[in-house]
Amino acid sequence: MMKRVFRLAILVAVPILSGAAFGEEGFVPLFDGKSLDGWRAADPSYWSVRDGAVTGTITKSHPCDTNQYLVWEGGEIADFELKLESRVRGQGGINNGFQYRSRELPDHDVCGYQVDNNLETPWLVRLYDEYGRHTMAMRGEHAVYDAEGNRAAAPLAEAAGDAWFKLEDWHEYHLVCVGGEITLNVDGRLAATVSDNDPRRREPQGILALQLHSGPPTVAQFRNIRLKVLRPAEPAAPTRQNPQRRALLDAATAWWPLDTGGHGALPPLRHIPAFEQFELNVCGAGNGARPGEKVVVMSGAYFDAGPELHGGKEAVTVFLRARDPKGAWNGGLFAKRGGHDRVHFNLFSADVDGDGGGDIGFEVRTEQGFAMVSFPVSEMDATAWHELAGRYDGKSLEIFCDGRRMAGKDWGGELVRNTEPLLIAAETDGGNVVRHFHGELAEAALWDRALDDVEIGLLSKE
Structure with missing residues (x-):
């Protein structure tokens, strides 16, 4: 996440919505x-x-190691006021809260805007972005995100001093969302505000969900939940998919839409680390971005699919839809590597010829030895989205960009297998995870056969 702070003088121009300005007229109860x-x-x-x-409950006899959510079935919310009372009790620094304008992931985890609270902290409550920008505004802050995602923050005089509420006791949250303006009051007093002007990360609508955070024994409670709709959510846009492309991906040995961060993926895919150095729920941007596409931004994290997946005996095809907004292209992309002496396959970016410019390459090791093909980044739009594919068919090794063959060489033999983990956005070398890719990813796939030229071309079609 970019953290360059711009001049705070702009903060005074942002209107603050006081909790006292709203009555109960128009509120609808969501809980009976x-x-x-x-x-x-x-x-x-x-x-x-x-x-x-x-009431959400974790006990020693019924532990919880994954966040649990209770999702409101009334549909997505856009501009609204929400009032609810809450309290949380448990052992130690218990975390809890509720999601709004959020997105449910395939494994029922949730990403997006959150009112987050935490026992045994000086701040107690904050405006948060789950699996995204993380802390948006602590209690006592007004934060502004500009169009490039830069954050500036200033103190809120109204929320200065020690907390006036206890999370262990019943307290009322009053949350107001109008466009990018988010205002949180606690027990009638202003607590935190955000002005979110980042078009790629701002969440205009989404689900409402109550959270029971994983951890030690906990009792989290919510009551008197009332919603006032100020602007209804828009109907979901129809998904555009090329049926032939989708069938090709469905038939892959593994296919991962990476915008979900691997949540619910089959075969399983873990993001490492679990909560930092990546962002979900970001809108695609730049040349080649698809309408409505969500992507993951990698800034030091990577995905791990474990050591079991391989290509075929004498064939493999790997595919990655990726973008480097800086145009640097110098990191691991999609690899089951370990080193030149044991690589199974490796789709990568690096300065291969040492001329100071980036290259995209694909390498394998067979019983005949090590082989690599590559092409210079100067042959493509370096900052755009690209469909990158590497193919080995037992006779030749080739690399493709956006359906076009960029380089190839004759090669043969059975592929060497290894016990290295299959990684996306990094690679292994000598037992270490190295060369993290800093950029944006949309999807990845692996086949244990060599796709033909028509199938490679399909990967570049919506």
Whole structure:
């Protein structure tokens, strides 16, 4: 995340919405105080109604190592006011909160805007971006994100001093979202505000979900949940997909839409580290970006698919849709490597010939030895989105960009297998994870056969 701070003088021009300015007119209750009707959970065993409140519970006999969410079934919300009362109790620095204008991932985890609270912290509550920019505004801050994603923050006089509420006791959140303006009041007093002007990361609409954070024994409760719609959410745009392309990807040995961060992926795909150095839910930008496309921004993280996946005996095709906004192209892309002496396959970017310019390459090792092909980045738009593919068919080794053959050589023999992990956005060398790719990714796929030229061309079609 870019953190360059621009002049704070602009902050005074942003309107602050006070909690006292809103009455109850137009609010609709979302919880009947008796049942979880209208709400759904991937694992209902953590959720119940107790003392007239939605209650999420973790115990020693029923532990939780994955965040749990109770999702409101009323659809997405856009501009709104939300009022709810909450309290959380447990052992140690318990974390909790609720998501809004968010996105449910395939494994039922959630990314997006969050009101986050944490026991045993000086701030207690903050405006947060789950799997995104992380802290947006701490209690006592007004933060502004400009169109390039730069953040500036200034103190809120209204929220100065010690906290006036306790997370262990019932307290009321009043959240107001109008466009990019987000205002949070706690017990009628202004706590934090955000002006989000970043068009790639601003979330105009999404789901509402209550969170039970993984960790030690916890009781998180919510009651008196009321919503006032100020602007309804837009209907979801229809998904445009080339049916032939989709069928080709469905038939792959592995296909990963990376905008979900590997959540729910089959075969399994982990992002490392778990919560830093990457951002989900970012809109694609730049030449070649697809309408409505969401991508993952990598800034030191990588994906790990484990050591089991391989190409075929004498054939493999790998594919990655990627962008380097800086045009540097100097990192691992899609690799089951370990080193030249054991590489199974490796799609990579580097300065291969030492001329100071980037190259895109594809390498394998067979029983005949090591082989590599590459082409200079100068032969493509260096800052645009590209469909990169490497192919080995037992007779030749080739690399493609946007469906066009860029380089190749005759080569043969059975592919050497290894026990190295298959990585995306990095590679292994001598037992270490190295050469992290700093850029943006959309999808990756692996076939244990050699795609033909027509199939390679399909990968570049929407």
